[in-house]
Amino acid sequence: xxxxxxxxxxxxxxxIMISVPAGLMIRDGTAEVSGETTASDSEQRxxxxxxxxxxxxxxxxxxxxxxxxxxxxxxxxCEATALTMALNxxxxxxxxxxxxxxxxxxxxxxxxxxxxxxxxxxxxxFFGDPFGRxxxxxxxxxVYTAQSYIAxxxxxxxxDRGDFRVRNISGSSPEELYEYLKAxxxxxxxxxxEMAEPVYNFTYYDILTGEPLVWYSKEHCFVLTGxxxxxxxxxxxxxxxxxxxxxxxxxxxxxxxMRSQAVIIEKRPERPxxxxxxxxEERPGTTTARTSATAAxxxxxxxxxRTSDSSNPESQEHSDITTALIAETSASESVSSVPVNAR
Numbered sequence: 001x002x003x004x005x006x007x008x009x010x011x012x013x014x015x016i017m018i019s020v021p022a023g024l025m026i027r028d029g030t031a032e033v034s035g036e037t038t039a040s041d042s043e044q045r046x047x048x049x050x051x052x053x054x055x056x057x058x059x060x061x062x063x064x065x066x067x068x069x070x071x072x073x074x075x076x077x078c079e080a081t082a083l084t085m086a087l088n089x090x091x092x093x094x095x096x097x098x099x100x101x102x103x104x105x106x107x108x109x110x111x112x113x114x115x116x117x118x119x120x121x122x123x124x125x126f127f128g129d130p131f132g133r134x135x136x137x138x139x140x141x142x143v144y145t146a147q148s149y150i151a152x153x154x155x156x157x158x159x160d161r162g163d164f165r166v167r168n169i170s171g172s173s174p175e176e177l178y179e180y181l182k183a184x185x186x187x188x189x190x191x192x193x194e195m196a197e198p199v200y201n202f203t204y205y206d207i208l209t210g211e212p213l214v215w216y217s218k219e220h221c222f223v224l225t226g227x228x229x230x231x232x233x234x235x236x237x238x239x240x241x242x243x244x245x246x247x248x249x250x251x252x253x254x255x256x257x258m259r260s261q262a263v264i265i266e267k268r269p270e271r272p273x274x275x276x277x278x279x280x281e282e283r284p285g286t287t288t289a290r291t292s293a294t295a296a297x298x299x300x301x302x303x304x305x306r307t308s309d310s311s312n313p314e315s316q317e318h319s320d321i322t323t324a325l326i327a328e329t330s331a332s333e334s335v336s337s338v339p340v341n342a343r
Contacts, residue, residue, distance in 0.1 A: 055184075058230070059228070059229035059230060060226070060227065060228040060229060060230060061178075061181050061182055061226050061227060062225060062226030062235055063089075063181060063184060063185075063186050063225045063226060064225075065085050065086075065088075065089045065186055065223060065225055065237050066085065066088060066089075067085065067237050067238075067242045067243055068081055068084050068085050068088075068096055068239065069081070069239060069240070069242070070096065070239040070240065071240070073096065073097050073131065074096060074097065074100055074130045074131060074239075075130075075131075075132065076128060076129070076130050076132070076133065076134035076135070076136065077096065077100050077130030077131065077134070077239075078136070078220055078221045078222065078239045078240065079104075079126065079130075079136060079137050079141070079142055079221040080096055080099045080100040080104050080126075080130055080145070081096045081221075081239035082142075082188050082221045082222055082223050082237075082239055083099060083142055083145060083146055083149075083188060083263075084096040084099050085186075085223050085237055085239075086146075086186055086188055086223055086265055087099075087146070087149065087150075087265070089186060090159075090164065090265060090267055091157060091159055092149075092150075092153060092154075092157055092159070093153075093156075093157055094149065094153070097131075099145065099149060100130045100131065101131075103145045103148045103149045104126050104130065104137070104141065104145045105124065105125040105126065105141055105144060105145070106125055106126045106127075106128070106129065106130070107119075107120040107125045107126075107127060108127065108128050108129060108134075109207065111207060116204075116205050117202070117204050117205065118204070118205045118206070118207040118210075119204045119205070119206070119207060119213065120206075120207055120208075121206045121207075121208070121209075121211075121213060122135060122136065122137050122138060122141075122213065122215060123137075123138045123139075123140050123141070123213075124137075124140045124141055124144070125137060125141055126141055127215075135215060135219070136219050136221070138190065138259070138261055139168050139170045139190070139261040139262065139263050140168065142188060142221075142263050143166050143167075143168045143263055146166040146263070146265060147166050150164050150166065150265075162268075163267055163268045164265055164266070164267055164268070165265070165266045165268070166263065166264075166265055166266075167263065167264050167265075167266060168262075168263055169187075169262045169263065169264055170259065170260055170261040170262055170263075171260050172260065172262055173260075174251075174252045174255060177189070177224060177255075177262060178227055180264060181224065181225070181226060181227060185264050185265075185266060186223050186224065186225050186237075186264075187223065187224040187262050187263075187264055188221065188222075188223055188224075188262060188263040188264070189221070189222060189223070189224045189236070189255060189261070189262050190219065190220070190221050190255070190258040190259070190261040190262070191220055191221075191222065191251065191254040191255050191258055192216075192218040192219060192220050192254045192257070192258065193218045193219075193220040193240065194220075194241075195246050195247075195250050195251060195254050196218050197218075198216035198217070198218050198219070198254070198257050198258065199216060199217040199218055200214065200215075200216055200217075201215075201217060202215070216257070216258065219258065220238075220240070221239070222236045222237060222238045222239060223236060223237040224236055224262075225237050225243075227248065228245075229248075232247065232248040232249065233245040233246060233247060233248055234246055234248050234251045236251075
């Protein structure tokens, strides 16, 4: 039993350490940048020093987004950083540390029971601490974070929160992601750090449902901002490395291995101002005749109700007066009525 517990704890620590971005070492809870770079690192990505916005044309597109780096404040906070980039693209003034601290749901709870490790579901919360040791989170947690931020901050920057919709588009094919890019919509995606092979180390269990949870180390979140079919590459704004390109086929593989998870923020198109409808002119005498006839009919109906009891002398007197009033009203309205313009 003691050996199993030690094995489990070792696996947990290994998972946490492996999920820390490359080039970063953790000693006693303190992050230190390592200067070591392997040959495989340089082969995995191509840095783009300068990249201008490029509308979709000739099978290529790039959406210009200001890159925000997660380091040094958020060594494991790539998801919060990627969301910050997307929000600011739409005119918000989001700050990655504010997002991570005040809007991103988090938990580091663990419970060992019957040789199983139970945790809060990282599909819905960030497991660990994005400011230090942590694993990460998946799409549901980022959708919740984005919705919360938009609801509380839209008016502060002169935006209408009703103009934005956060959508979890997980399960979309790569081709569907590229269609969003063509439409000018950047996509928050999950893949792996430097598009490396994901590492599976352990199965955890949901503390609420008992559902098995599989976490792949090297998980990474970034913003997909472009593609170029001429050289089969995609372009991402990476919280670790900035604007970089990756082999398209490799990106699609890693995206699939990380359960095809993606989130978008859509802005509702501005609604055009509806022009005023021109006023229609009535033909001479049409409205006057219709108005007079309607008024006479209403008066006649009221008179009929009042004279329903003909045996009553008082009712008969009212009937005579009403008949006279009908004649006077009809004559008066036929002279004084004016045409009414309709919309």
